[in-house]
Amino acid sequence: xxxxxxxxxxALALGGCKDRHKEAIDNVDHDAEAMxxxxxxxxxxxxxxxxxxxxxxxxxxxxxxxxxxxxxVKAAASQQVLNMLKAQVDRVAEVCP
Numbered sequence: 001x002x003x004x005x006x007x008x009x010x011a012l013a014l015g016g017c018k019d020r021h022k023e024a025i026d027n028v029d030h031d032a033e034a035m036x037x038x039x040x041x042x043x044x045x046x047x048x049x050x051x052x053x054x055x056x057x058x059x060x061x062x063x064x065x066x067x068x069x070x071x072x073v074k075a076a077a078s079q080q081v082l083n084m085l086k087a088q089v090d091r092v093a094e095v096c097p
Contacts, residue, residue, distance in 0.1 A: 031078040034069035041065040042085045045092050052096030062089045 041062040048054040066086050073079060 031073040031075050034072045035078060035081060038062075038065040038069040038082060038085055042089055045089050049092045049095065055092055055096050059089055059093055 041058070042065075045055055045058045045062045048058060063086070066082050066089070070079065070082050073082065
């Protein structure tokens, strides 16, 4: 009887543990999609930065995508990348007021 109880408790303990590695991978995958969208919008602004007339209308969407991503990303590194993307758009905004 004692062995059965111990086996059941062990099974419950192991079944209740989350695989932290899988969880981290899921977070990266989740963040990657949001980051991809934000990065694409920022890249459009940067590509068009020599032509302020073309770049200015793209800036609101880039800022919006960055903020959308900021709300859903989980990794601290993703937040830092979003800060860098925003800084790039800010630089173009300074040049193209």
